[in-house]
Amino acid sequence: MKVAIIGGGAIGLLTASLLSKNGIASVVYCRTVQQAALLREKGLLYRKEVTETISLKALPISEMKYTEDVMMVCVKQPSLHALQDMFFDQRTKGKTFLFLQNGMSHVRMMNQLADAGRTVWAGVAEHGVWKEGERTVRHTGVGRLRLAPVSLKGDNPWRELFGGKSIIEILDDYLPMLSEKLIINASINPVTALFRVRNGKLLENPHFRWIMKELFKEAVCVLGMVEHKERLLEDLYRICRNTSDNRSSMLRDIESKRKSEIESISGYIIEIARQEGIQTPATVMVFEGIKGMEWEG
Numbered sequence: 657m658k659v660a661i662i663g664g665g666a667i668g669l670l671t672a673s674l675l676s677k678n679g680i681a682s683v684v685y686c687r688t689v690q691q692a693a694l695l696r697e698k699g700l701l702y703r704k705e706v707t708e709t710i711s712l713k714a715l716p717i718s719e720m721k722y723t724e725d726v727m728m729v730c731v732k733q734p735s736l737h738a739l740q741d742m743f744f745d746q747r748t749k750g751k752t753f754l755f756l757q758n759g760m761s762h763v764r765m766m767n768q769l770a771d772a773g774r775t776v777w778a779g780v781a782e783h784g785v786w787k788e789g790e791r792t793v794r795h796t797g798v799g800r801l802r803l804a805p806v807s808l809k810g811d812n813p814w815r816e817l818f819g820g821k822s823i824i825e826i827l828d829d830y831l832p833m834l835s836e837k838l839i840i841n842a843s844i845n846p847v848t849a850l851f852r853v854r855n856g857k858l859l860e861n862p863h864f865r866w867i868m869k870e871l872f873k874e875a876v877c878v879l880g881m882v883e884h885k886e887r888l889l890e891d892l893y894r895i896c897r898n899t900s901d902n903r904s905s906m907l908r909d910i911e912s913k914r915k916s917e918i919e920s921i922s923g924y925i926i927e928i929a930r931q932e933g934i935q936t937p938a939t940v941m942v943f944e945g946i947k948g949m950e951w952e953g
């Protein structure tokens with residue numbers, strides 16, 4: 657089975673590394689010709705306790721050949737729009753897609769792709785990972801990779817690709833899975849990005865922890881998951897602990913002066929809250945804070 661990874665960022669390079677550890681070669685499609693050449697010629701450096709060099713194939717996205725059976729989409733939410741023509745290209749008919757984004761803005765597009773006859777899966781990564789350089793990824797926190805089908809029928813190649821070990825968890829329903837991860841990201845990401853701290857500080861510092869918990873309470877209420885509050889709070893603390901050394905993806909965006917995923921995460925919660933007539937003052941505050949930082953550039 658041939659695998660394409662679209663996006664040579666933190667999650668894309670981590671996914672390529674996890675596949676390689678299971679003996680599966682993938683092609684990483686990068687935005688730039690330069691990154692693809694670097695990965696191809698020098699290999700990928702995967703850093704955890706030690707550094708491993710992984711040989712892989714990499715191409716610029718402009719050279720997409722549509723020859724792979726599985727497409728794992730690992731770009732951020734704001735970058736999905738520019739790739740839509742490629743997803744819906746006739747040559748992707750019969751292929752399996754996995755979308756590995758935080759947030760909820762891609763739900764409509766995933767459903768349209770499924771309606772257009774592709775096998776579509778959604779996934780959420782609970783790993784902490786960051787791209788240290790164009791060919792270097794640091795795996796700062798090991799977590800679960802949870803996957804669930806969006807289309808009603810189609811292939812399930814994930815055990816074969818990732819191996820039988822417990823690094824993946826297959827679920828039946830993608831919406832609760834995405835909502836649960838949304839609650840985690842709406843609680844962690846904006847706080848780390850506004851105060852420029854690693855995830856672990858949100859547990860250590862009682863003031864940051866208080867803010868995180870206020871965001872958590874609002875998200876749980878808006879998404880109608882109050883009855884699961886205790887379990888979700890445990891998940892939040894577990895993920896924060898497991899990724900304590902990580903700089904969240906939103907913090908990385910703010911540091912790199914890139915557009916963040918705040919609209920797909922806190923923005924989504926604010927939109928639902930308005931429809932339901934629920935007040936979310938803490939979420940609105942951090943949303944405006946992040947938008948303000950993006951505006952400053």
Ligand SMILES: NC(=O)C1=CN([C@@H]2O[C@H](COP(=O)(O)OP(=O)(O)OC[C@H]3O[C@@H](n4cnc5c(N)ncnc54)[C@H](OP(=O)(O)O)[C@@H]3O)[C@@H](O)[C@H]2O)C=CC1
Binds near residue numbers: 785
């Ligand atoms: N980092 C983390 O710890 C975690 C991240 N996530 C989620 O995973 C998703 C990906 O995040 P992450 O990997 O951190 O983000 P990164 O910014 O590290 O990676 C995104 C990659 O996509 C590339 N890209 C953008 N546009 C295109 C395009 N048109 N064609 C090909 N490649 C493109 C970017 O290239 P370039 O850099 O050249 O612009 C970049 O390498 C997000 O939704 C994030 O929230 C989930 C769990 C943990």
Ligand SMILES: CC(C)(CO)C(=O)C(=O)O
Binds near residue numbers: 841895904
């Ligand atoms: C799991 C976590 C919180 C890791 O930092 C993440 O999803 C992110 O950074 O976007």
